[in-house]
Amino acid sequence: MAVEDIVRRIHETPWQTVLVAAGGGSQAIADLLKVPGASRTVLEARIPYSPASLQDWLGGPPEHACSEGTARAMAMAAFLRARELCLSEHPEGGNNVLVAGVSCTASLATDRPKKGPHRIHVAVQRVEFTRSYSLVLNKGARSRGEEEEVARRLFLQGIAAACDVQFNEEIPLLTGESIEHRQAEAPPAWGSLLLGEVDAVSVGVPHDWEKGRPPLIFPGAFNPLHEGHLRMARLAEARLGRPVEFEISILNVDKPPLDYVEMKHRVEQFSLQERVWLTRLPTFLEKARRFPGCTFVVGIDTLLRIADPRYYRHEPGLRDRAIAEISQLGCRFLVFGRVVQGRFVTLDEVDIPPQLRALCEGLRESEFRHDISSTEIRRTGQNPTQIPGV
Structure with missing residues (x-):
């Protein structure tokens, strides 16, 4: 032809x-x-x-x-x-x-x-x-x-x-x-998510919320998922006595949504026993509205972005109102140290608004340190399952 x-x-x-x-x-x-x-x-x-x-x-x-x-x-x-x-x-x-x-x-x-x-x-x-x-x-x-x-x-x-x-x-x-x-x-639910008919779909084993204690939500790109992420999840569960559910937003500011090949790849990194959410919730205020009462598992680099007025059109007032609403929704943050600009930084060492600090609980460096990031793994082509924690 x-x-x-x-x-x-x-x-x-x-x-x-x-x-x-x-x-x-x-x-x-x-x-x-x-x-x-x-x-x-x-x-x-x-x-x-x-x-x-x-x-x-x-x-x-x-x-x-x-x-x-x-x-x-x-x-x-x-x-x-x-x-x-x-x-x-x-x-x-x-x-x-x-x-x-x-x-x-x-x-x-x-x-x-x-x-x-x-x-x-x-x-x-x-x-x-x-x-x-x-x-x-x-x-x-x-x-x-x-x-x-x-x-x-x-x-x-x-x-x-x-x-x-x-x-x-x-x-x-x-x-x-x-x-x-x-x-x-695409499963039908993923198509609905892409089209904006729903804001979240889950994959994996659901956890029991009946006792009124929302799970821990661990947001991230997980590109790729590595040993540091898994250690953070297990430490969070042990510390707070609740299950971790992972959350991946298919939306990123000013970028196209994740496609189905990418969604499938990222979800399949997790075991069948893990619950993973795919969402259209790129900001923590949107996540808090969807998961009220939850504790977010985050790295200090993520917390610094939550505190940075640049992510609120350079308006500190918008940031403060977002943090206030997150607080009103009963959400908190469990904060893990990360390497920031070549130095390992924990919650105790950063300057953030008092109203945000009041929502945070941090882990000491002696409790958790893992210096390899997903970005570094992509850059060097390392196997994420063979990178030991420190």
Whole structure:
């Protein structure tokens, strides 16, 4: 089947898309636009070529401009943009609009040598699933134009998948090359969470709240979960005599929500005996409203952010009102020391508002110290299960 025939079939579907390409693959967008009917399929197309443009699309700098994770984040941003555009024209559609975000990020041959591999990552985001296609090219085996042709076809395959169209065109691979596929299907509750129909869903074994004692809530990204997190949870349970439930907000300020591949990966780090909440609660005030009466398990770095007016539009009054409401909701903080700017810091050593300090209980360095962070683990590629506590 010729590319034009595939594009024509895409245009015949009811799916509407936002497409975004960085570093390669933009010819696939041109393929869609030159076949009549593109206005039914393409709501918007973006080519964020500069680092600043990509950062603007994602709401912040990615850890790597060309990676499978960045492709998924780009596709999620495109999905949300597609919903926004579609609902602006058809508000009656609600959460039933048929939209998808499709992305391509590539690092291809250029006029200067590249240190890393030449590679292409394509991602598709729909309310039902997240899907990605990754291909590492044999470096130096193709011209830039030939690599662009591979990116074009892989991007088209993603667009076809987004619109439930079978892609039968051959992608010209060389010996040793293969396309890696990843997909996560969303349970209905996760789709409701992404669309904002609910603000929290839980996974794992629920704990008994009947005695009127809410559990301990341990918020974090857990990217990855490591031994320090697990030790904090066990120490918190032993100290306060209540079970810990972990909480991961899929929303982060100015960034796309976590996609289903990422949600699945983070949840699967925990044992089946742990209860994990996925929420749309990026701030502690929102968490307190959802879990009144709970004690939050936090590191001192997190507590300092709660105290910092910069996170309240630089308005100390907003911060003070948020802390006051957290207090009124009966919430408290169990605070663990962390390395901050190269020095291990505990609750006793920080300057925070008195009304926040009144809600806090801290552990001494002799009770807990673990210097490795999730950021450091990602940077060095260490195995998080083999990092001992101090």
